[in-house]
Amino acid sequence: MKSSQDNIFAHACENIADFQFDEKVAGVFNDMIKRSVPGYSQIINTLGAFAQKYASPDSHIYDLGCSLGAATLTIRRHVENRNCRIIAVDNSQSMIERCNENLSAYVSDTPVDLVCGDIRDINIENASMVILNFTMQFLAPSDRDELVKKIYQGLNPGGILVLSEKLNFEDEEIQALLYDLHLDFKRANGYSELEISQKRSSLENVMKPDTLLQHEQRLRKHGFMHFNIWFQCFNFSSMVAIK
Numbered sequence: 001m002k003s004s005q006d007n008i009f010a011h012a013c014e015n016i017a018d019f020q021f022d023e024k025v026a027g028v029f030n031d032m033i034k035r036s037v038p039g040y041s042q043i044i045n046t047l048g049a050f051a052q053k054y055a056s057p058d059s060h061i062y063d064l065g066c067s068l069g070a071a072t073l074t075i076r077r078h079v080e081n082r083n084c085r086i087i088a089v090d091n092s093q094s095m096i097e098r099c100n101e102n103l104s105a106y107v108s109d110t111p112v113d114l115v116c117g118d119i120r121d122i123n124i125e126n127a128s129m130v131i132l133n134f135t136m137q138f139l140a141p142s143d144r145d146e147l148v149k150k151i152y153q154g155l156n157p158g159g160i161l162v163l164s165e166k167l168n169f170e171d172e173e174i175q176a177l178l179y180d181l182h183l184d185f186k187r188a189n190g191y192s193e194l195e196i197s198q199k200r201s202s203l204e205n206v207m208k209p210d211t212l213l214q215h216e217q218r219l220r221k222h223g224f225m226h227f228n229i230w231f232q233c234f235n236f237s238s239m240v241a242i243k
């Protein structure tokens with residue numbers, strides 16, 4: 001997957017606009033997410049292992065907020081010959097166009113429906129696996145319940161939701177520690193203090209992380225019987241919930 005280097009926030013800006021997944025971001029997204037999200041590549045690789053275990057024959061797999069298609073690409077490689085269909089959804093036209101190019105670069109017997117639309121509007125049915133890889137954090141907190149309810153209802157018995165999210169922590173000491181370690185990770189990946197602070201401002205109104213407990217309570221409330229966190233690095237996590 002080709003990607004230019006992310007220097008979107010490298011120059012001082014008087015008014016920082018709210019973060020958007022526009023053409024500029026889509027063009028550097030692969031670089032941006034790898035340098036910003038600790039564990040991203042490991043999570044992507046492991047989604048393939050989850051798919052291998054959970055994607056059942058003749059079922060649907062949903063990649064909600066697919067961006068450039070990293071999760072869909074890994075999953076597609078692991079579910080050959082099962083007559084599965086992947087539905088990959090994103091509401092950024094720029095992401096969808098690039099995602100389409102990335103998917104077309106490989107052959108596969110698993111069809112992918114690439115949908116440019118809002119994940120709050122799509123139907124979920126006959127699903128054995130649903131992926132929300134760092135997408136739910138961008139929905140208004142008041143819309144998250146409905147989405148989880150819809151996912152639960154669309155999953156077949158034994159189906160899995162993999163939910164990756166940045167986390168907040170009730171404990172202020174832990175919040176400060178893990179937040180700082182994440183900043184150090186970004187510095188070590190070449191982001192300047194200016195880039196880090198300008199991006200933080202632009203994300204402030206747009207990305208609202210929950211605590212692990214809020215995630216667990218929401219998932220259980222809507223019926224998920226099995227829940228755990230399977231990956232955490234600093235304040236970035238990935239959770240599984242099984243129907």
Ligand SMILES: Nc1ncnc2c1ncn2[C@@H]1O[C@H](C[S@+](CC[C@H]([NH3+])C(=O)[O-])CC(=O)[O-])[C@@H](O)[C@H]1O
Pocket residue numbers: 021033064065066067068069070071089090091092095117118119120132133134135138139
């Ligand atoms: N309501 C919405 N409807 C549809 N798409 C949305 C919505 N809100 C945000 N998005 C889309 O969700 C994606 C979030 S990025 C996911 C990474 C990917 N999963 C990956 O595994 O590489 C995470 C991040 O940047 O931290 C963007 O492409 C948005 O356009």
Ligand SMILES: O=C(O)C(=O)Cc1ccccc1
Pocket residue numbers: 032033036037166199203
């Ligand atoms: O960069 C950050 O600080 C993040 O929290 C992660 C992120 C990664 C890519 C787009 C938006 C947020």
